[in-house]
Amino acid sequence: MMEKRKKFILPEAEIPTQWYNVTAEMKNKPQPMINPQTKEPLKAEDLYPLFAEELSRQEMNQTDAWIDIPEEVREKYKIYRPSPLVRATGLEKALGTPAHIYFKNESVSPVGSHKLNSALPQAYYNKIEGITNITTETGAGQWGTALAFAAKAFDLELAVYMVKISYEQKPYRRSLMQTWGAQVIPSPSMSTKAGRKIITEHPNYQGSLGTAISEAIELAMQTPNCKYTLGSVLNHVSLHQTIIGLEAEKQMAMADEYPDVVIGCFGGGSNFSGISFPFLRHNIAGKTNTRFIAAEPASCPKLTRGEFRYDFGDETGYTPLIPMYTLGHKFAPANIHAGGLRYHGAGSIVSQLLKDKLIEAVSIKQLETFEAGILFARTEGIIPAPESTHAIAVAVREALQAKEEGKEKVILFNLSGHGLVDMAAYDQYLAGDLSNHEVSDEDIRKFSAES
Amino acid sequence: MMEKRKKFILPEAEIPTQWYNVTAEMKNKPQPMINPQTKEPLKAEDLYPLFAEELSRQEMNQTDAWIDIPEEVREKYKIYRPSPLVRATGLEKALGTPAHIYFKNESVSPVGSHKLNSALPQAYYNKIEGITNITTETGAGQWGTALAFAAKAFDLELAVYMVKISYEQKPYRRSLMQTWGAQVIPSPSMSTKAGRKIITEHPNYQGSLGTAISEAIELAMQTPNCKYTLGSVLNHVSLHQTIIGLEAEKQMAMADEYPDVVIGCFGGGSNFSGISFPFLRHNIAGKTNTRFIAAEPASCPKLTRGEFRYDFGDETGYTPLIPMYTLGHKFAPANIHAGGLRYHGAGSIVSQLLKDKLIEAVSIKQLETFEAGILFARTEGIIPAPESTHAIAVAVREALQAKEEGKEKVILFNLSGHGLVDMAAYDQYLAGDLSNHEVSDEDIRKFSAES
Structure with a gap:
């Protein structure tokens, strides 16, 4: 039975006016991208032929912690933002946990996700x-x-x-x-x-x-x-996504709480970065001690089983070399339903943060994610995207651990999207037709050697 | 290009605490339902075996204009309510109309509709x-x-x-x-x-x-x-749906406007009633002169081409006899994509209102509805349910008429749901595979005679 939910709605005027650029405040900056021909570090101008110039500059900006959101963009954000922050009291009750679980609901956008x-x-x-x-x-x-x-x-x-x-x-x-x-x-x-x-x-x-x-x-x-244009992995994408965490920070204050743990699912890094970086800045400033957990699929475990090195962003090697946790750019992940998480590498900021132990990563098998997704749907009423169920599964794990320890932990996760266009996946899960697709050590070695 | 939109968000505390029961204020009340065996008017108790008792009483209540919303229901409403009211500036600009077009966005519910x-x-x-x-x-x-x-x-x-x-x-x-x-x-x-x-x-x-x-x-x-339980046609369903119009009334006041025209698509009447009745009460009180337009599919035109008489609510004749505009309970509508509008009759309240000319009805062909739906998607960003495109099509007609007349008319329609689970319909429309399915006079006569 669904419990009374607590929803925290920010006034439209409170939509942030700037994005947060975490690289400006990182002690160890991400290493530069490299031109595979010249082996030289890339400059913003090198990207101009490919990307809009301002996006190229944002990509390389490691000095400005705050970057203005153009008024025209902010106006369009108002179509669906601010998105709600919700206390998942139904899920809490079903788990019998003393933890307080919150989720930021990015599924309310007209396209159904944070993208x-x-x-x-x-x-x-x-x-x-x-x-x-x-x-x-x-x-x-x-x-x-x-x-x-x-x-x-x-x-x-x-x-x-x-x-x-x-x-x-x-x-x-x-x-x-x-x-x-x-x-x-x-x-x-x-x-x-x-x-x-x-x-x-x-x-x-x-x-x-x-x-x-x-x-x-x-x-x-x-x-x-x-x-x-590209929708994940790159720094300017993470920058734009920080609007998620910046809103969530204000909404957690409305709830008079602050997260002990922040969780996002992980493909190339865009939604995890978006919910995490604004809170991470208080860790960097030494004011808080929040944990940040990237939830990746067991079938594509670059953060937990990949290596940190330079690699191409695409399979054929057209992009610059990016410093990243990677399974090798030839890695062929299994055809899991969380298609948005089937990517061989991680963005350079997240990779550096993981290397420096400022964030954590866990991998989750497909069946556990759908189990969590169904529980969430039945207790909170929203059918999550297969990608987002990875974050839910980790939130459930954390909440159950809090129960074991008798701790009133505050958990925040990002509901990156809804699953209304992914019902075939739920169909197969409910019919018992899904499996786990873990990667063998042999495959990890094989793809790494090939890439 | 999508224009700057104006979104009117009601605070959660402003969710109405009562539903509005228009029958209490109608001069000509709807005629009673009749027991087909005894030919006697139905009493609330007669419905107890079928429906919850309180719902049966609401069904028959023609005296209380306001009925309290239980606190537990109001709490659940908070999962998705209040829903936004939006000024469709993008649609206005695309039409070049001086009209102000507003829509109440019921597609934000987790199930995707007002139901x-x-x-x-x-x-x-x-x-x-x-x-x-x-x-x-x-x-x-x-x-x-x-x-x-x-x-x-x-x-x-x-x-x-x-x-x-x-x-x-x-x-x-x-x-x-x-x-x-x-x-x-x-x-x-x-x-x-x-x-x-x-x-x-x-x-x-x-x-x-x-x-x-x-x-x-x-x-x-x-x-x-x-x-x-039943999701449309009946009086208690219309009653619950008035939360749409009651919220919209407050939001129109925030926009400092009042609708000249209110539009809803029409299947059995639930969403049309919901958006209309709260505004209609000011017409009944003689304070306003708003027009109310029910938009039905040309393939199932009970309001525009049916007759007003007693008929069964279901095909096989198990229900009481209901006083309604009907095409006959054996009417078999074409398989249009707006499946929610494929119903042979109209609820008794709406039927009485139409008979008394307190509301209007128009019928729209399928291709015009999808054309309007695509225009709406491209100017306002939300993909409407095939049902809702009927309301949009009538709003477009009204806006173009305002343009012709050079009038600054205020139009309000209900966006009853989104079309994310109906994309196959858009697919077919874009591929040119849809047709209009108008009903012939002969079929109207045939089904009416059979029923």
């Missing part, structure tokens, strides 16, 4: 720099959906390369993008050299994020007034 | 009267989904008979109900006499709402501590 927080500024900066067309890739479709919305909001043409198997298996995500006016192309496609090469060599290839990135980059490079 | 507004009190009253099990039927799945959520919220067991063709074509709605813990049975089924009879006579029958109602009623009658 819009970065899609809007990325579209905006491209627009004001005179760009007319943007490209991107999408796997499960969350990022592509958000960018389709944002491109329409700022009147840009968008081409999305969608991994072919998702294009066929997730037609609803594709329809969402098309309804908002984006062009969606199954990848590999005949529209790029990279795509044609792969189709010719492997006629039945089902696509991969790596190929889709190559196609999106190639189209951007060969189209006038066109740039490329 | 939860009545599902919660229905579950609550059953619970406190000692009922342990409830049953219902669902066509497209919106009502079943809402009741699954509400049953879990108040710890009741729920069995939903889902029209077989929807059960197979809309597996996601089914999974939603199952995820919240409901039992979902495709109808016709072998679990009831009514179902067995139909399966035996027509082995390949794809089901209908009428059959599903029969099965749900039969199961409720034959199970101890079990009652039946």
